[in-house]
Amino acid sequence: MNRHVLSVLVENQSGVLSRVSGLFSRRGYNIDSLSVGETEDPKVSRMTIVVRGDDYILEQIKKQLNKLIDVIKIIELDPRQSVFRELALIKVKTGDNRASIIEIVDIFRAKIVDVANETLTVEMTGDEAKIEAFLSLMEPYGIAEIVRTGLTALERGNREIKNQRKYEED
Amino acid sequence: MKAAEALIKCLLEEQVDTVFGYPGGFILHVYEALRKSPIRHVLVRQEQAAAHSANGYARVSGKVGVCIGTSGPGATNLITGIANAYMDSIPLVVITGQVKSSMIGRDVFQEVDITGATESFTKHSYLVKDAQEIPRIIKEAFYIASTGRPGPVLIDIPSDIQEAKIDFSYPVSVDIRGYKPTVKGHAGQIKRAVKAIGESKRPLIVAGGGVLLAHAQSELQAFVDKTGIPLVHTLMGKGTLPSKDKHYLGMIGTHGFARANRALTRSDLIIFIGVRVADRAWGGVSDKALQNVRIIHIDIDPAEIGKNVGTQIPLVGDAKTILPEITAKVSRVDTAEWLNELNGYRNENPRPETGLVNPKYAIQLLSDKLNEDAIMVADVGQNQMWAARNFEDRPGRSFLTSGGLGTMGYSLPAAVGAKFAAPKRQVVAVMGDGGFQMSLFELGTIKTHQLGIVMVLFNNTRLGMVRELQSRNYGNTYAVDLEQNPDFIKLCAAYDIPGIRVSDNSQLQEAFDKALKHNGPFLVECMVDPLEATL
Numbered sequence: 001m002n003r004h005v006l007s008v009l010v011e012n013q014s015g016v017l018s019r020v021s022g023l024f025s026r027r028g029y030n031i032d033s034l035s036v037g038e039t040e041d042p043k044v045s046r047m048t049i050v051v052r053g054d055d056y057i058l059e060q061i062k063k064q065l066n067k068l069i070d071v072i073k074i075i076e077l078d079p080r081q082s083v084f085r086e087l088a089l090i091k092v093k094t095g096d097n098r099a100s101i102i103e104i105v106d107i108f109r110a111k112i113v114d115v116a117n118e119t120l121t122v123e124m125t126g127d128e129a130k131i132e133a134f135l136s137l138m139e140p141y142g143i144a145e146i147v148r149t150g151l152t153a154l155e156r157g158n159r160e161i162k163n164q165r166k167y168e169e170d
Numbered sequence: 171m172k173a174a175e176a177l178i179k180c181l182l183e184e185q186v187d188t189v190f191g192y193p194g195g196f197i198l199h200v201y202e203a204l205r206k207s208p209i210r211h212v213l214v215r216q217e218q219a220a221a222h223s224a225n226g227y228a229r230v231s232g233k234v235g236v237c238i239g240t241s242g243p244g245a246t247n248l249i250t251g252i253a254n255a256y257m258d259s260i261p262l263v264v265i266t267g268q269v270k271s272s273m274i275g276r277d278v279f280q281e282v283d284i285t286g287a288t289e290s291f292t293k294h295s296y297l298v299k300d301a302q303e304i305p306r307i308i309k310e311a312f313y314i315a316s317t318g319r320p321g322p323v324l325i326d327i328p329s330d331i332q333e334a335k336i337d338f339s340y341p342v343s344v345d346i347r348g349y350k351p352t353v354k355g356h357a358g359q360i361k362r363a364v365k366a367i368g369e370s371k372r373p374l375i376v377a378g379g380g381v382l383l384a385h386a387q388s389e390l391q392a393f394v395d396k397t398g399i400p401l402v403h404t405l406m407g408k409g410t411l412p413s414k415d416k417h418y419l420g421m422i423g424t425h426g427f428a429r430a431n432r433a434l435t436r437s438d439l440i441i442f443i444g445v446r447v448a449d450r451a452w453g454g455v456s457d458k459a460l461q462n463v464r465i466i467h468i469d470i471d472p473a474e475i476g477k478n479v480g481t482q483i484p485l486v487g488d489a490k491t492i493l494p495e496i497t498a499k500v501s502r503v504d505t506a507e508w509l510n511e512l513n514g515y516r517n518e519n520p521r522p523e524t525g526l527v528n529p530k531y532a533i534q535l536l537s538d539k540l541n542e543d544a545i546m547v548a549d550v551g552q553n554q555m556w557a558a559r560n561f562e563d564r565p566g567r568s569f570l571t572s573g574g575l576g577t578m579g580y581s582l583p584a585a586v587g588a589k590f591a592a593p594k595r596q597v598v599a600v601m602g603d604g605g606f607q608m609s610l611f612e613l614g615t616i617k618t619h620q621l622g623i624v625m626v627l628f629n630n631t632r633l634g635m636v637r638e639l640q641s642r643n644y645g646n647t648y649a650v651d652l653e654q655n656p657d658f659i660k661l662c663a664a665y666d667i668p669g670i671r672v673s674d675n676s677q678l679q680e681a682f683d684k685a686l687k688h689n690g691p692f693l694v695e696c697m698v699d700p701l702e703a704t705l
């Protein structure tokens with residue numbers, strides 16, 4: 001079960017998210033994360049969808065997504081030629097360890113965005129591996145809460161999704 | 171003008187002359203506009219029938235079928251008909267009323283999230299939020315429903331939107347950036363297909379409903395004539411090639427003919443045309459049997475290619491344009507030996523006579539009596555298979571049934587739609603006693619319009635298909651007994667519809683002659699042995 005990152009342009013309309021997520025649940029596709037937001041064109045949203053599946057499943061996902069009228073374009077992002085990022089907010093219990101936590105935060109170039117008497121809230125951006133590494137270092141101190149955006153991604157270089165061909169015509 | 175009036179104007183722009191529907195509080199603005207229009211509204215007796223009638227209408231007329239219902243229960247009653255049309259790729263535009271925009275989400279009287287409920291079995295749907303968008307939405311809906319792989323499109327219109335005033339102008343064209351169906355086949359793949367056909371010894375065409383949806387029967391015939399390749403078809407593909415053609419081998423699948431199914435496993439090149447290779451057609455064929463088989467798959471929906479069976483040569487596009495391209499390039503295949511082998515295959519032996527009506531014989535007899543352009547609409551169950559296996563396909567004839575969803579109660583309302591689409595053609599609705607009772611209420615519509623539909627009811631006092639499955643798999647039968655059936659002849663009489671009960675084969679001739687001569691609806695009730703087999 002390989003992991004694939006799909007970048008999907010969709011009409012920025014109500015109902016689109018439900019159609020896309022409904023498709024995944026109905027057809028039993030495994031989805032790791034889905035993030036969505038407006039693009040340079042306010043009428044278009046872009047979704048980054050991380051899915052798991054073999055070649056057959058991946059092909060079906062692309063084809064079925066493409067059948068949705070609101071889906072404009074789908075590309076699969078090659079990890080070697082793309083920037084993958086995720087944002088996580090982590091609330092860590094400080095106890096007597098405030099100083100050592102701050103030290104790790106600095107090493108990871110993360111940011112402390114809130115300080116309270118018993119916790120520190122850290123904002124951290126990076127690829128999945130970096131976030132996982134940071135979380136495992138925070139684990140011993142006690143993590144109160146985590147929230148993650150899910151992966152968002154863009155191809156490196158000058159290429160733009162809107163100039164690329166639809167997958168099936170490749 | 172009011173948006174409701176604009177909606178009707180749009181329907182006229184789309185050449186709609188007949189709609190099937192049922193009114194209610196939240197669709198009244200539309201009904202008021204409809205009342206003043208030249209469009210014929212057929213009042214069904216339950217909304218599910220409106221969707222099935224629109225389905226029958228679409229399949230016979232080649233146009234988009236239109237049905238209308240009110241919000242809440244009207245909309246939910248339409249659901250089975252929408253799902254049914256989706257599974258069989260039938261172009262429908264379904265219009266539902268909705269509660270006022272400002273009330274949506276508050277669970278007010280007769281509110282239901284119908285776009286949400288039907289999301290997974292509509293091709294697309296709209297919840298109209300701005301009345302000014304109505305012309306564009308209607309234009310798009312008809313375009314989406316009828317192009318590419320056809321299917322149902324739902325338009326849900328809140329009542330305040332129906333009433334709002336808009337400036338009307340009908341768009342001349344459609345441009346949906348996410349929807350550009352492929353029509354023309356890929357030249358390289360066509361070349362590969364031609365080559366594969368040239369190299370094959372035992373090629374076989376599997377034709378499906380897509381051929382009929384593409385209106386590509388004559389293109390298929392030309393392809394068969396030129397290449398000499400034999401053909402089998404799915405249930406939905408019945409009618410793609412005349413039964414008398416020497417290349418015709420019959421229907422495949424769970425209830426298909428032994429000869430046709432056997433051909434599948436012996437072929438070295440299978441050419442799927444407009445087939446989604448669904449389990450009922452394909453269930454029996456193991457992957458192992460396909461190890462040395464090459465497959466060409468022609469379909470307008472790229473997602474169907476490779477979904478259920480692997481393909482070496484995928485060909486996305488419209489069968490009506492792709493087939494002539496292949497035909498032009500391909501040469502005749504020497505299939506003499508292959509046809510000889512196929513002709514040696516035997517079909518199953520029917521069960522001996524029971525003393526009651528033999529439904530297979532009845533359909534054969536009726537088929538012989540029917541006109542060259544007759545329409546048979548079969549319901550679901552044993553009656554469906556008796557009809558599908560024994561109704562002779564001829565050019566110009568139509569066979570309609572619910573293939574993908576297998577919806578009991580389909581045939582009577584679909585026959586209503588078929589008759590409205592083609593008043594001059596003979597329309598026969600074949601039903602079981604179970605399925606008839608699922609759509610009995612449509613006798614009302616049939617009576618009102620004096621529709622000349624011949625209803626052939628196979629009364630085996632059982633849910634026969636289930637009875638057969640249970641006996642085979644559990645050695646028992648349960649909850650399939652319909653011994654307390656009403657007197658169907660009397661029931662029809664209550665609607666002033668005449669009928670004859672036939673209890674053995676010898677009475678069939680006369681009954682069918684009478685029914686076909688009768689000007690108006692007619693019931694022929696055939697008493698069938700409860701143990702009669704499907705095959």
Ligand SMILES: Cc1ncc(C[n+]2csc(CCOP(=O)(O)OP(=O)(O)O)c2C)c(N)n1
Pocket residue numbers: 550551552553554576577578579601602603604605606628630632633634635636
């Ligand atoms: C709406 C619906 N409910 C249940 C079924 C399951 N089902 C399939 S065939 C069948 C029996 C049909 O009985 P009848 O209409 O009398 O036809 P017969 O098989 O006896 O010819 C049933 C219950 C179905 N296909 N559709």
Ligand SMILES: [Mg+2]
Pocket residue numbers: 602603604628629630631632633634
């Ligand atoms: Mg029955």
